[in-house]
Amino acid sequence: MGISSWQTDLQSSIHQYEDLRDACDLNSDVSNAPQSDFPVKVPRAFLSRINPNDPADPLLLQILPTLGEEQDDPGYHIDAVGEFNKHLTPGLIKKYHGRALLITTASCAIHCRYCFRRHYPYPENHASQANWAKAITTLQADTSISEIILSGGDPLSLTDAKLEKLIGQLENIEHLKFLRIHSRFPVVVPSRVTRQLLEILRRSRFKTTMVVHINHANEIDKAAGKALNDMYSSGMQLLNQSVLLKGVNDKVEVLTQLSEDLYSNHVLPYYLHLLDPVQGAAHFDVDEESAKALINSIRARLPGYLVPRLVKEIPDAAYKIPII
Structure with missing residues (x-):
């Protein structure tokens, strides 16, 4: 091939x-x-x-x-969100009720310096093809799980053929209803959104949500916009998850433009995350009070559906914590 x-x-x-x-x-x-x-x-x-x-x-x-x-910053850790001890099998993580996350690969399209998995132990804890059977068996046995989340690394690092095989195996688990894919590929390597990929996801019995990770409107050029529009036209729900980053997007004008440009490309601005406290990324941190002020300013400028939810992730919490 x-x-x-x-x-x-x-x-x-x-x-x-x-x-x-x-x-x-x-x-x-x-x-x-x-x-x-x-x-x-x-x-x-x-x-x-x-x-x-x-x-x-x-x-x-x-x-x-x-x-x-x-910098060795107090309060910053290699396991920023407390997931290292949440594996059901290698690469299969369950932190929240009704959802499980599959670390499909260690490979990403781009290395973001604020990445909360920059210290993740991929060699022993990702769902390689050799470990898929263990993950599938575990998912089959847990009928409380209705949504499977493909993560990584970046799940779109897998070839279309491998993705099709994996999704097909997941589709055979009757109690799974929803498929969610988290990816930077559609924006950082737009050519990844192939006709074959779109067809695989269009044919799937799952209700599929693609969560893209875009932090600044400048990331959305013509090619990225086409990739987003192609996914939308294929029937996917598109959501965006941003990280609030000092010097990158910690201005109301920047976040307002991002929300508008996302929506112009059929993407809802879903989450604005406070920085996960991963060792090596403290210089990106924006304090919580400043983040609240930013969201309040955005609310004064945009309709409610364009205002992302400001959240933070706390290890062992039952859900992502809303800030405001």
Whole structure:
């Protein structure tokens, strides 16, 4: 089987700090590389939306390693959301009633520096194809689960054939009703939204929700917009989940524009997350009071359906905690 265009696009990604620095024309005094075990990965499609003359570009800040990652900050942990001990089988996590999450792969389209799974133990805790049978058997036995969530890494890192096989196995579990997929691919590598992928999801018996992760309106270029519109036209519910990030989207004008641009592309702005306290990302933190003020300002500007829910995740809580 030949390599798909999206796989070619992914293979051309930048993987070295020096290459990223050169591509964005950064001076060494602006961008000192930290010693990090979380490598650089930036697709060319995403890179093309970064202003190379702006060291504070909001897209650049999401993917550029900085010395702030080396800080050992109290209150920040490698298991930021308390999921390491919630595995039912390798890669199958159950934190909330009625839902289970499958870590389908360790691979992502892009390495976001604020990622709450940047320290996740993928080698022993992801649902590789060898572990699918264990996960499927466990899901079959737990009739309290009605929604299966595909996560990662990024589940769209799997080929269409592998996704079709996995979804087919999940469809055989009668008590599963809903399929949710969390992905950055439709925006950072829009070519991933292939006709075959759309057809697989269109044919599925599941009510499918695609949760995209978009933090700034500049991420939505023409190609990304087409990918979002194609998914919507295929019958998927599209939701967005953003992370509130200092210097990236912590301004009312930025969040207002994001909500409007999302909705223009058939995506509802569902969640605005406070930063998960993962070790290495403290420099992105926006305090809770500032976040509340931002949401109140957005409410004064936008209709209610365009105001995302401000939430935070607390380990062992029964649900995501609403802030306001």
